[in-house]
Amino acid sequence: MKILISEYMPESGINRMRKIAEVEYNPDLWRNKQELINKIIDADALVVRNQTIVDQEILDAGKKLKVIGRLGVGLDNINLLAAKQRNVKIVSAKNANSVSVAEYVMAVILTASRPIIQAGEDVKKGNWNRKLFTGNEIYGKTLGLIGTGEIGHRLAKRAIAFGMKVIGYDPYIREFDYPFSETGITKVELAEVLKESDFVSIHVPLTNETRNLLSTKEFNLMKKNAIIINTSRGGIVDESALFKAVESGQIAGAYLDVLENEPVEKDYFLLNSSKITVTPHIAGLTEESQERITNIISDEIMKVLEGKESLFLVSSDF
Numbered sequence: 658m659k660i661l662i663s664e665y666m667p668e669s670g671i672n673r674m675r676k677i678a679e680v681e682y683n684p685d686l687w688r689n690k691q692e693l694i695n696k697i698i699d700a701d702a703l704v705v706r707n708q709t710i711v712d713q714e715i716l717d718a719g720k721k722l723k724v725i726g727r728l729g730v731g732l733d734n735i736n737l738l739a740a741k742q743r744n745v746k747i748v749s750a751k752n753a754n755s756v757s758v759a760e761y762v763m764a765v766i767l768t769a770s771r772p773i774i775q776a777g778e779d780v781k782k783g784n785w786n787r788k789l790f791t792g793n794e795i796y797g798k799t800l801g802l803i804g805t806g807e808i809g810h811r812l813a814k815r816a817i818a819f820g821m822k823v824i825g826y827d828p829y830i831r832e833f834d835y836p837f838s839e840t841g842i843t844k845v846e847l848a849e850v851l852k853e854s855d856f857v858s859i860h861v862p863l864t865n866e867t868r869n870l871l872s873t874k875e876f877n878l879m880k881k882n883a884i885i886i887n888t889s890r891g892g893i894v895d896e897s898a899l900f901k902a903v904e905s906g907q908i909a910g911a912y913l914d915v916l917e918n919e920p921v922e923k924d925y926f927l928l929n930s931s932k933i934t935v936t937p938h939i940a941g942l943t944e945e946s947q948e949r950i951t952n953i954i955s956d957e958i959m960k961v962l963e964g965k966e967s968l969f970l971v972s973s974d975f
């Protein structure tokens with residue numbers, strides 16, 4: 658059997674899978690579609706992160722393909738319908754990086770409120786500007802969640818521990834899976850999240866419905882001091898409209914871990930705003946989450962290839 662890996666995977670997972678199959682590891686393969694097509698022809702399994710676009714053409718070429726392992730959560734780079742039609746199973750590492758993303762968002766909220774880095778740099782210049790670096794408490798502020806699933810409810814728990822009020826919009830959440838009474842999130846409509854929040858944090862998948870979910874109309878509802886945090890997917894926030902909203906002072910700023918097209922060059926227009934901070938898709942990236950994800954995905958791929966039951970199969974009911 659052959660397992661093809663087209664993006665970065667920690668060595669421990671690769672070695673685990675070598676016990677049952679020949680493993681071809683090429684972390685840059687996602688960059689070259691033709692090479693990926695050539696190599697997938699005799700692969701039984703494909704392992705990807707979010708950069709390999711697994712479209713119909715790739716799936717057509719993968720005649721022997723039985724399973725795709727997603728080293729993470731978001732599935733917007735995989736044509737799920739085409740995979741289902743070809744009976745290719747998908748395993749994803751549900752919630753294995755949720756704590757990492759929740760902690761990243763807390764770090765952003767604290768960074769936006771207390772200029773510690775800037776104050777430290779100023780002291781190194783020989784200054785002692787106490788008043789200049791007066792910050793804000795996050796205690797009593799409102800965090801608005803768009804999407805209250807695995808990441809959203811973990812973030813709520815952490816924000817509530819800091820004394821924040823947490824409201825959330827998620828029309829599809831199943832109360833049975835995430836009881837609001839236990840998560841501490843007050844369920845509201847999207848407009849209320851936008852109107853009431855000091856921080857708006859996005860935790861929905863990229864779908865036809867969520868593409869450009871936040872654009873000029875939505876920014877116009879927000880407080881002038883509000884900060885948008887997007888760790889979800891580029892494409893959910895309309896980037897041009899965001900740039901205008903931030904530069905015109907309609908909202909205070911944005912922290913974006915994800916962009917519509919990744920990676921970007923240093924002249925990318927969003928990087929020209931001092932009120933927008935972009936990080937290179939690292940919210941879920943910690944030593945701990947990567948170890949969890951690697952173990953889950955390598956184990957589950959082996960189970961599928963050996964005909965055993967996997968509890969990490971993505972539902973084909975979409």
Ligand SMILES: NC(=O)c1ccc[n+]([C@@H]2O[C@H](COP(=O)([O-])OP(=O)(O)OC[C@H]3O[C@@H](n4cnc5c(N)ncnc54)[C@H](O)[C@@H]3O)[C@@H](O)[C@H]2O)c1
Binds near residue numbers: 732807890940
């Ligand atoms: N930046 C990173 O490193 C990183 C890491 C992990 C996940 N992610 C992204 O975060 C997303 C969320 O992850 P999760 O684990 O919380 O997923 P999840 O499936 O547990 O939660 C997503 C929630 O969004 C809700 N939802 C779907 N459509 C919606 C809509 N139109 N409006 C409002 N809510 C809607 C769902 O009901 C669900 O509760 C992933 O899809 C992925 O794209 C990014």
Ligand SMILES: O=C(O)CC[C@@H](O)C(=O)O
Binds near residue numbers: 705706708754938941
């Ligand atoms: O490293 C990755 O694959 C991205 C992680 C994240 O966006 C996810 O969807 O889990």
